[in-house]
Amino acid sequence: MKNPHLKILFLKWLPPKHVMKLTLVWFLQATAVIGYVNYTYDGYFMRLFMHWIIVCLLLIVLMIPFDLKSFKIVPSVVRRITLVLILSFVHYFLLCFYVMTILGYKSWSGPFTFELLSAYSGHIDVLLNIYGLSVEAAIIIFLFIWLLIFAGYYYYSGVAAEEFTANENDATQPHSRWPVLVLFLVMIFAIVYSNSYKSWQMSEPLHIAWLNGHGCLRQAPQGIFNKRPLSGEKQSTTSAEPYEGITPRPLVLITVDALRSDQMGVYGAPRETTPFLSHLWRGGKLRRIDNAYSICTTSFCGMIGILSSKYWHQLNEPPVNLADVLKKYNYRNSFLLSGDTTNFFGLRQVLGSHIDLFCDGSIEPKKYANDDRSVLGWLQTYNWKSADRTFLYIHLMSAHIIGLRDPRFKKWLPDKEWDIPKLFYSQRAYQNNYHNGVLQADNTIRQIFEILDREGMLQRALIVITADHGEFLGEFDNFGHGFEPFEPMVRIPMLVYDGLQSNYPERSLSSQVDVAPTMLYAIGAAIPKDWSGIPFQLAAPRKAVYTACYDVSGVVADIGGQRFKFLQKRKGGKEMLFDLDTQKAESINLAAKPDMRKILASMRELNQLTQKSK
Known part of the structure; x- marks a missing residue:
């Protein structure tokens, strides 16, 4: 100055x-x-x-x-x-x-x-x-x-x-x-x-x-956290008046956190990470559904999407879920969840009030929350009365990065090796640790089946085994989940064990949203009209499923026998188009290719339906 x-x-x-x-x-x-x-x-x-x-x-x-x-x-x-x-x-x-x-x-x-x-x-x-x-x-x-x-x-x-x-x-x-x-x-x-x-x-x-806010939480649309009274059809769906005319049977849903289908032996992975499930499948006792997708890339929306048969863009308020509907039929709903959902950004509240028994990692403070052995302990002391009207939802954390690994399942080593420049696991160690977790999850599922068999439930039970989302194992230099819905993030297993040997027709594409309708169809219950899924017991007329995350909307479609994926950034509108049946798949964006204009237009039109949905 x-x-x-x-x-x-x-x-x-x-x-x-x-x-x-x-x-x-x-x-x-x-x-x-x-x-x-x-x-x-x-x-x-x-x-x-x-x-x-x-x-x-x-x-x-x-x-x-x-x-x-x-x-x-x-x-x-x-x-x-x-x-x-x-x-x-x-x-x-x-x-x-x-x-x-x-x-x-x-x-x-x-x-x-x-x-x-x-x-x-x-x-x-x-x-x-x-x-x-x-x-x-x-x-x-x-x-x-x-x-x-x-x-x-x-x-x-x-x-x-x-x-x-x-x-x-x-x-x-x-x-x-x-x-x-x-x-x-x-x-x-x-x-x-x-x-x-x-x-x-x-x-x-x-x-x-x-x-403990959820403002930065990318795991679900913000509307799902709203607390508002249900109206119209949703109130009648959750009515306390019991419905009749069903054929009750045990229903069991098992989700494994962050489980990818292409990393499982039962789906043909190079490493045999699922010896028990592979044995069931080879014996014709397990139905393997290919090309199944999660609705998103994180746990919150994945778990809610499975239970409520809704895609990401439909989760604009707390939805009616499978437990709400089953309660009308006097089912006993039991949630046995590894991991601490109680302290996880209000997930417990969104799961609803029609849960008769709720156990998660928070109820035993002296034990580590992400230890799947807790689930087995709860099952050992479970009251199996009225077994035919039992709905069990079991969530396992063995494959998750913070899931506790039993040393007995550390088959692939090294499983702890740091990449110093990245300040994280090396890709080799991360993959080994993940595969060890999948192997442990398979063994836990085997023990769950043994308990169900011992209690006389397995013969009549319908069991669906799936995941809330997938996991990056170094693809695109990413590890973990919560990223854009590329294949490692959203291609999940969908395995059905049906003790009554129901027919399950082939379908080109499946989604998490199909799980809850499958459960209701199995007992002859009415499926809510606002649910998006189609029971696995029925042929699926649809040729597209939706997958998304916080910042990207997307659709996977079968066009002429080929699978294509369309992703669009919510900010800026950047478009990506991939031919999923090619070797490089998501490494090449086809959106700008002149010969892809017709397919791009079709995929864009399908994706725009998510913007119109309320």
Whole structure:
């Protein structure tokens, strides 16, 4: 500034250099982590912008007391140590939060919350072991990082003290009014926040973590979280008045989290990961349905889609599900779910109230939530009265990255090998660990069948074995789930065991939405008119199924005996067209090919139906 008086006035209101430099460090740290989450999982800028404001204001407010002249009465050594301890602990907390946020999205495709941390706090050793760390190694690493942070802030505090002394001795008193400026900014923020706090609760990562919110949750349309009274046909569907005229029989649904059909021996995978299921299939006791798709790429919508026979675009409110309908027929609905659905962003509430017995990983705090042996324990003590009117929903976590692996099933090694540049498992280890989990899930299913047989239920039971979604095993350099609905994400198993040997005609395409209607058809019950699925017992006239995720809509269709997939970005409208019957399949986007225009138009028209659905 050419005018020295304006320069002096400007410096009086400007924060000191040490404050601005540290603010920049915190700003870049937040940008790196939240920006990575936004980029990888297609988030939005407002989430990052809100987090910037929270973090920068937090730091500046923490720094103000140490720059006030009134603080001089405190001995310099005490002042310095207090500053170092406060800043190092807060910074360390933020680093831990960022690490947990990234692990959350990589492990369950959702944000980290303190409710989940509380649920798993007693099993940190198990989680660390899953990621290849011992408790001792983790303590050493965490302590080393904190000591580095402490040392950095100790050095920083010396620089800050020198600048503070220099400013105090300067006759122009630079930076003397910056606390007033900060107070003014805090007041403005308080006013803005009070008028937009709901947006902050739904978007800002720290708010979501504290409130167990679902604003950043990509696992289902936001409308499914609404709490509203059911109306019209939905009220009659859930009426307490029992229906008659059915032929009751045991109904069993088994889902394995993150299970891909092409990684199962029963579907012809190179590794025999499913010896029990393969044995049933070869013996003609298991019906294998090919080309089955999940409605989405995450657990929340996958589980709800199976039970409610609805695609992603139809989940605009809490839906009526299979348990609701079966309750009309006096069925006893029992959900035995490995994993903690109670603390998983409100999934338990969306599952509804017509559940007579609900067991998940949260009911036994002393046990690790994702241990499928708990399910077997619940089955051993299950009350099998009125077996014909029993609906069992069993969810297994063996194949999931955070599912507990029994050492007996570690057949393929190494299963814990880190790719340091990626800060994650190597592809070889991730695949080995996954296949070991599938092998364990197969053995757990074998034990479930043995229990059902022992209780005299197997002969009359209808059992459907499927998955909530698939899993990336390094394809497209991705691991885990929650990404766009490419084949590794959405091609799932669909296996039917029918003790009464019902006829199951061939069909070109199947979906999760067909499961619930299949269950109702098996007992002669009426299928709700607003359900989208077609029972496996009937020939399917449709030639297309829908699959989607938070940021992409999609359709898979059979056109002239060939399977095509059409995906479209919800933001920007980018189109992708793939011929799934070719070797490279989803590596080549055919949308711009002139000879594909007719097929592209047909697929686009099918996809547009999802925009019209209410």
